[in-house]
Amino acid sequence: MSLLVAQDLHKSFGKTHALEGAGLTIRAGEIVAVMGPSGSGKSTLLHCIAGILPPDSGVVRYGDRELTSMSDRERSELRRTDFGFVFQFGQLVPELTCLENVALPLRLSGMKRKDAERAAKDWMAKLEVDGVADQRPGETSGGQGQRVAIARALVTAPKVIFADEPTGALDSLNGERVMHLLTSAARETGAAVVLVTHEARVAAYSDREVVVRDGKARDVEFVR
Amino acid sequence: MAIGHALLGLLEGGPRHGYDLKRAYDERFGHDRPLAYGQVYSTLSRLLKNGLVAEAGVEAGDGPERKRYAITDAGVTDVERWLGTPEKPEPYLQNTLYSKVVLALLSGRSATDVLDTQRAAHLSVMRDLTKRKADGDLADQLICDFALFHLEADLRWLELTAARLDKLAQEVGK
Numbered sequence: 001m002s003l004l005v006a007q008d009l010h011k012s013f014g015k016t017h018a019l020e021g022a023g024l025t026i027r028a029g030e031i032v033a034v035m036g037p038s039g040s041g042k043s044t045l046l047h048c049i050a051g052i053l054p055p056d057s058g059v060v061r062y063g064d065r066e067l068t069s070m071s072d073r074e075r076s077e078l079r080r081t082d083f084g085f086v087f088q089f090g091q092l093v094p095e096l097t098c099l100e101n102v103a104l105p106l107r108l109s110g111m112k113r114k115d116a117e118r119a120a121k122d123w124m125a126k127l128e129v130d131g132v133a134d135q136r137p138g139e140t141s142g143g144q145g146q147r148v149a150i151a152r153a154l155v156t157a158p159k160v161i162f163a164d165e166p167t168g169a170l171d172s173l174n175g176e177r178v179m180h181l182l183t184s185a186a187r188e189t190g191a192a193v194v195l196v197t198h199e200a201r202v203a204a205y206s207d208r209e210v211v212v213r214d215g216k217a218r219d220v221e222f223v224r
Numbered sequence: 225m226a227i228g229h230a231l232l233g234l235l236e237g238g239p240r241h242g243y244d245l246k247r248a249y250d251e252r253f254g255h256d257r258p259l260a261y262g263q264v265y266s267t268l269s270r271l272l273k274n275g276l277v278a279e280a281g282v283e284a285g286d287g288p289e290r291k292r293y294a295i296t297d298a299g300v301t302d303v304e305r306w307l308g309t310p311e312k313p314e315p316y317l318q319n320t321l322y323s324k325v326v327l328a329l330l331s332g333r334s335a336t337d338v339l340d341t342q343r344a345a346h347l348s349v350m351r352d353l354t355k356r357k358a359d360g361d362l363a364d365q366l367i368c369d370f371a372l373f374h375l376e377a378d379l380r381w382l383e384l385t386a387a388r389l390d391k392l393a394q395e396v397g398k
């Protein structure tokens with residue numbers, strides 16, 4: 001069943017046409033790699049389908065709702081309840097401990113501190129970073145920080161996780177570990193993952209890939 | 225891989241029967257391609273002829289499976305030389321892929337399709353290896369990683385070539 005459908009998206013920044021008729025379909029629980037050369041529009045596509053950036057034209061549907069006709073408030077509410085985000089870096093709040101960072105999305109939806117931190121601890125243990133719970137993000141390694149960020153993305157049990165180069169700043173071994181933990185956690189919770197990467201070894205953790213070239217997405221489906 | 229050298233290396237641990245050797249080989253190196261008995265015995269007889277192994281006792285009865293084999297000094301030297309010699313860094317796929325791309329351009333077919341088809345096939349194999357790695361022990365992981373890094377290198381070439389198709393088309397058209 002299609003969970004997220006984008007059709008004929010266009011997006012320009014000044015004279016730069018970042019998306020020129022891009023489209024893709026994400027089904028519930030599947031892991032899709034978005035690949036393509038630098039500057040081809042991968043991040044722009046991800047931002048548009050995740051409701052972070054409104055496209056100039058085109059439609060994004062999530063279930064039976066249309067993201068592209070929602071108000072900003074409705075969209076940010078949807079992002080908070082249904083989506084999780086993992087970026088290359090800079091997503092954790094430096095003043096909070098790692099545990100507080102992971103608990104933050106639950107606190108924002110009104111959960112009691114104790115309950116939020118218990119759930120956060122569980123996820124941190126699954127991602128093997130419960131050891132840095134009381135440290136601040138600046139006091140962790142890149143790989144640990146990334147796994148904390150994944151725990152934070154997963155703690156609200158999102159339906160879709162958007163990850164833009166989540167292993168971009170890590171060495172191979174740490175990158176593999178992050179990918180293994182991210183994809184197993186997603187499979188466990190049934191979350192779909194939209195994974196932007198230009199690394200084939202990272203894309204190999206997906207179920208299928210979509211290639212973006214010159215602002216157009218080319219869906220490569222595998223029937224096996 | 226050179227089966228002869230692998231068998232010799234295994235014999236350095238002590239004399240073994242042919243079937244014993246096959247079992248040891250399959251366990252360590254034969255993950256997806258176990259040796260056939262015929263292969264083991266034909267390899268052993270070649271090693272025997274070249275003086276790299278010697279018979280080390282025959283049990284009662286007949287048939288080749290009764291024989292034990294031991295590595296000779298010449299055999300040990302051979303293993304050492306093999307380990308000390310690098311494998312030829314073979315760019316094995318480029319020639320075929322490059323020819324396909326050029327022929328597609330020359331004949332007015334889509335070279336992008338050629339590259340995309342290859343990319344999908346590569347990535348599909350990489351997915352299988354990644355799954356195998358997740359369920360495997362360290363040996364599986366290392367073997368799969370070796371293949372994964374090589375396939376990744378091929379994919380980079382495919383990507384780079386895709387980005388230069390316009391230019392290549394011009395040069396080919398001259």
Ligand SMILES: Nc1ncnc2c1ncn2[C@@H]1O[C@H](COP(=O)(O)OP(=O)(O)OP(=O)(O)O)[C@@H](O)[C@H]1O
Nearest residue numbers: 013016017018037038039040041042043044045198
């Ligand atoms: N905020 C922005 N302002 C101006 N131009 C932008 C902006 N964001 C993206 N672009 C331009 O849009 C095009 C697509 O950018 P995008 O970030 O989507 O590419 P990408 O595929 O994610 O690249 P990379 O692999 O390098 O991250 C590029 O030409 C880029 O310069």
Ligand SMILES: [Mg+2]
Nearest residue numbers: 042043044164
């Ligand atoms: Mg990007």
